[in-house]
Amino acid sequence: DNKSSKTVLRVGHTLDTKHSVHKALEFMSERLAHYSHGEMSLKLYPNGTLGSERELVELLQIGSLAMTKVSAATLESFVDDMRLFGLPYVFSSREHRWNILESDIGEDILHSLQPAKLYGLGYFDAGSRSFYSCDKMIRSPEDVKGLKIRVMNSQNAVKMIDAFGGAATPISWGELYAALQQGVVDGAENNPPSFYSARHYEVCKNFSLNEHTSIPDVMVISQHIFSHLSDQEQHWLKLAMTDAVQKQKTLWLEAENYALAEMKKSGLNVHYPDKKPFMDAVAHLHDAYKDSIVGQYLMRIKAKQ
Amino acid sequence: MEFSGLILILVFFLLLILNVPISFCIGISTAVAMLFSIDFIPATTTISQRMVGGLDSFALLAIPLFVLSGLLMGRGGVARKLIDCAMALIGMLPGGLALVNVMSCTLFGSISGSAVATTSAIGSFIIPEMEKKGYDRNFATAVTACASTTGMIIPPSNILIIYAIASGGVSVSALFVAGYLPGLLLASLLMIVCAGYAIKKGFPTEARLPLSFVVKKVVAAVPSLMLIFIIIGGILGGIFTATEAGAIAVFYSLILAVLVYKEVKVGELKEILLKAGEISAIVLLLIAASSAMSWMLSYENIPEIISKTLMTISENPLIILLIINLILIIVGAFMDMTPAVLIFTPIFLPVAESLGMSPLHFGIMMVLNLSIGLCSPPVGAVLFVGCSVGNTTIDKIIKPMVPLYIAMFIALMLVTYIPAISEFLPKAFGLY
Amino acid sequence: MKNLNSWFTKAISYLVVILMVSIVATVLWQVFSRYVLLSPSSGSGEISRFLLIWLGLLGSTYCYQQNSHLSLDILARKLSAQKQAYLARFVHLMVFLFSLTVLVVGGVNLVTTTLDPVQLSAVLGVKMAYVYSVMPLTGIIFCTTALEKLFFIKNEQFISPKAVGE
Ligand code: NA
């Protein structure tokens, strides 16, 4: 550090270089260099070359990596507060979600990462997750009954599929295409850009936009590394992050619209179901958190409406 | 940056020549290089974490399972029945059992998606059987290792799915269909080499047998062949994944060996399980250590430095493609396939596309190329499993490997410079 | 030290057998639960992956005790018996140093990192420290085995074909 005054923060993530998050991080590096007059920049490691999301968070705790983008679902294993986002139908719309994320509630959840030796810099948009299925369209929760649905490695996700009456099957994202094609699972759930970029539409022709969960991505920095930055450097980093968030929101929306348009163009069945029956089927999942920190967040979110 | 990369390579080769176990050569050289850019505690902790992380994979579970089912079938006499059957069918050809080896590896590889699993499943019973029939054990191991890589290109293939994601949107279906012809081309070339090598070395061919005898041998092999149907049917019919097929294979071969053929006593199972665990652990420690090494290489940007240098060397597309292939062969020598695909696709694909190559064609070329690396020293998962299963050492199988490497390289050159081999089928099926 | 190591070898060989049986049983259970019970087991994938980590690392100490790890013995086979013994001791010293620094020190730090605050596995919610504790454990066994090979084995024993990678 003494030889050169430049601070390079290493950022690992698991997405490809065409993803809105990667583009936003490239923009963030530019903005950081701009604010710091070339004193600071980011070095990006995309494609999961440095590890899975969970492992990247550990590297931050260990101190060999500075920053990562991680799904709030992955952070459930580290901090209880993050379980909020894995619950179905927490937010009523994209606007509502961003209002909450950018309010004191969102701030408090980011602060909850501190005991895990992590500092939350902000949220990126990861849209809403919906069901897609190979054989028949999921029009109501009834249609989920008995289907084997791939879920992320997350307790919340397993419980939610159980509540819909489906059979939750955890399979890694990389193996999912083959599993869908072979019929090991009948369907899965994700946001439209991921569904599109993983080319799952080649084997699953039915996409039902029931939007059960909206799990944001979180930008985190190793607390050890963050605390070694000067106040000025921390300030520049936060400014660059704010710019990157605005940029990513736009890019995400573009990616989502593009994916949906392409899906429809290629003859895929895209269905907009009535969300009410879906909400009713899983409403009791919120009650299970009544006396916990997640329950308090749910009440605060309700109070804001 | 370049400095710690140089240190890594130097320390690795020094320890390698000094007879240090390869997993430790990889681990120690990674640790030494890492200490130049990361403090002691974070560096050692990171290596520990990468080693565990490298093993944290459901797909890898196929290794101990197929090793175990292979050992059970070997003990249970199933292997002999299977090989007798194949021998009765094509044993009369020059190098008959070597051809059977290639064909069964291709067949197994085309349902498992993992060359390592193929090597352990096929190798653990066909190598001893080839030795029994008078073949050189090192040659048998070499054939198994090379032939099992055909399954990386012939679908289903996890590595092609990983490539599709790393390339940012090449169709997986198109890649799958594209893999058939190059895979069969590779298998045919390997068979030609095997036949030639066997003639030269005077390996035995079997006498042509009466039809009734052939039928008898085929019928005797039916319970064993059922296992292949269970695996093919299970995977293609969507009943289970390759790893689950491994567990079913263990279950089925256990019943066959203990209850049907009664050639394995329950008391012997502990010893078989321990042997399977030992063979698997050798490979798993290597994978763990390699995973730390590829982390270090990415961290120090070594792949990126390589690609920048490359573009300054030549402007002729044919030469650049050749250089890319040579670089990938060197990469494959040291690195596992999955990290290599993840690291080098984003670097080389733009170069290849600027030369007018389609991402589909590039993907098949890259996977075929890295397949050579899977069975080339010093680091190659298939090579390690092959040696472990074939109970031999790397330096001993290099000599019989040479003609097989040449066959693989010819296949690679044909696939590199004739786009139609990769693109004809996907175009014919309207996928591309 | 010698008694300790033969006890380790025996204990680990039993553990390897138990791990192998558990892996087969867990993956079979995954298939069984999906097709016979019609409710896919959500935890079997995670359990089997963790068992594999334990098998790979603990099992590799057994391989070291049996001298079955792969190495390049081109140089070693050309040396005199005396020099082979020196080389073998150098190899075990390298194994000892790597195991002590990376597996034990790095492993202990990895375990403590996941304990404060406690990190849970994604599906079953077990402490990741239980999974990671295999790392220091493996390191300690490698260290004691390496020490035994360094100090308690006579030179001649290194010259057996097995020790040079046969
Ligand atoms: Na395959």
Ligand code: NA
């Ligand atoms: Na190699």
